[in-house]
Amino acid sequence: MNEDIERILNGSDADLRAFVASLRAAPQARVRDGFAADVMAAVEAEARRGAFARSLRGLLRPAALFPLAACLVALLAVASIFFRPVPRFSLEKLVACQRADGSFSSSTAAPYVQAYAVTVLAKDPSADRAALQQAVVALVREQNAEGGWANASLSARNVAALAAASEAGVDAAVRAYRRGVRYLRMHGIGEMSAADLSRDARSAAARLPGSDLGVACSVALAARL
Amino acid sequence: MSGRPDAELMALSARGETAAFAELVERYQNILLNFFMRRGVSWDDGQDLAQQTFLRLWNYRKKYTAQAKFTTFLFLLAGQVSVDFFRAEGRRRGLEEDLAHEAEVASDASPKQGGAPADSAAGEDVRRAVARLSPALRDVVELGVFQDLPYADVGEILGIPVGTVKSRMFNALRKLKELLA
Numbered sequence: 001m002n003e004d005i006e007r008i009l010n011g012s013d014a015d016l017r018a019f020v021a022s023l024r025a026a027p028q029a030r031v032r033d034g035f036a037a038d039v040m041a042a043v044e045a046e047a048r049r050g051a052f053a054r055s056l057r058g059l060l061r062p063a064a065l066f067p068l069a070a071c072l073v074a075l076l077a078v079a080s081i082f083f084r085p086v087p088r089f090s091l092e093k094l095v096a097c098q099r100a101d102g103s104f105s106s107s108t109a110a111p112y113v114q115a116y117a118v119t120v121l122a123k124d125p126s127a128d129r130a131a132l133q134q135a136v137v138a139l140v141r142e143q144n145a146e147g148g149w150a151n152a153s154l155s156a157r158n159v160a161a162l163a164a165a166s167e168a169g170v171d172a173a174v175r176a177y178r179r180g181v182r183y184l185r186m187h188g189i190g191e192m193s194a195a196d197l198s199r200d201a202r203s204a205a206a207r208l209p210g211s212d213l214g215v216a217c218s219v220a221l222a223a224r225l
Numbered sequence: 226m227s228g229r230p231d232a233e234l235m236a237l238s239a240r241g242e243t244a245a246f247a248e249l250v251e252r253y254q255n256i257l258l259n260f261f262m263r264r265g266v267s268w269d270d271g272q273d274l275a276q277q278t279f280l281r282l283w284n285y286r287k288k289y290t291a292q293a294k295f296t297t298f299l300f301l302l303a304g305q306v307s308v309d310f311f312r313a314e315g316r317r318r319g320l321e322e323d324l325a326h327e328a329e330v331a332s333d334a335s336p337k338q339g340g341a342p343a344d345s346a347a348g349e350d351v352r353r354a355v356a357r358l359s360p361a362l363r364d365v366v367e368l369g370v371f372q373d374l375p376y377a378d379v380g381e382i383l384g385i386p387v388g389t390v391k392s393r394m395f396n397a398l399r400k401l402k403e404l405l406a
Contacts, residue, residue: 020398023366023371024371027348028255028258028259029258029271030255031255031272031275032272035254036251038276039254039279043283046283047241047283050284
């Protein structure tokens with residue numbers, strides 16, 4: 001180190017020391033009035049943003065992430081039941097699904113399709129009358145000697161569909177309906193109304209996959225009911 | 226002004242007590258303003274930069290440890306804000322390469338034109354003379370003379386050895402004497 005520099009900076013040079021003092025004594029600029037208040041307003045806003053960010057980070061902690069994800073999945077699962085989009089439907093598409101024997105599906109995965117189809121065709125005045133009559137014939141064909149079908153659940157739905165077809169004036173449905181009602185009473189099964197069938201069809205539409213032709217009809221019918 | 230030490234106020238600020246931080250703002254607002262103005266920044270810009278420094282201080286308040294001198298921490302942040310400012314303005318390179326041009330900038334940025342309250346000609350002369358120093362010399366004067374920081378702290382802030390601080394101080398004071406003669 002230069003000895004001269006050391007001597008001066010150690011303060012032995014009185015002249016330089018006085019010069020430094022004069023520099024320090026020079027008047028200082030001052031901030032505008034209200035500067036500190038403005039700074040603190042900005043700091044307060046920053047603090048609020050920080051608190052919000054911390055709460056978000058807290059939610060994204062690994063420990064909190066699993067319950068959050070679980071809640072999200074559960075919500076999506078529930079939402080998928082109630083808000084699942086239902087395919088657009090037209091009577092033409094429904095009739096196109098009908099098979100030559102009047103049935104709409106042979107799939108065991110969708111045993112109630114025939115009941116839904118009959119109900120839709122019966123309740124729509126513009127529906128193809130022949131298609132309705134063939135659908136009723138197919139339904140009645142499966143009715144057993146007691147007036148019921150394979151099980152109580154299917155019987156209740158088919159009887160409700162026959163009720164709708166009877167009201168639409170399909171003669172074949174009237175007699176089958178009476179037999180079906182007797183069957184239900186005999187086995188202590190309550191009658192299903194058209195409204196019950198409608199809810200049931202919508203519920204089925206939300207649950208069933210749409211790949212099978214008969215199931216696709218079921219979904220489409222549910223939109224219609 | 227409260228007599229509480231800076232470190233205590235920072236500790237309270239780290240716990241979210243904005244009232245403690247407000248005391249620091251009151252205590253250092255003019256010091257920071259003059260810090261920036263001696264770098265050739267106008268009065269208006271100086272206040273913006275001081276505010277930015279305080280905001281940065283707030284955001285970094287939990288990084289501060291009481292073992293470190295508060296002013297060292299504060300001027301490290303102020304230096305970063307200053308560098309960001311000049312870089313953003315595209316002026317930093319010009320400041321280092323062209324002192325004459327810088328003198329004009331400093332003149333333009335004088336408090337009279339920046340809207341600052343009138344202070345004495347002596348204060349303005351000192352600010353202008355300091356602003357005409359090269360950035361390397363100006364920094365040691367700013368921190369060592371005006372902020373009265375120990376050379377060790379100045380060296381820490383500027384990232385240079387203490388010996389370099391002393392030699393730069395010597396050269397800076399000699400240059401300032403010439404400018405203010």
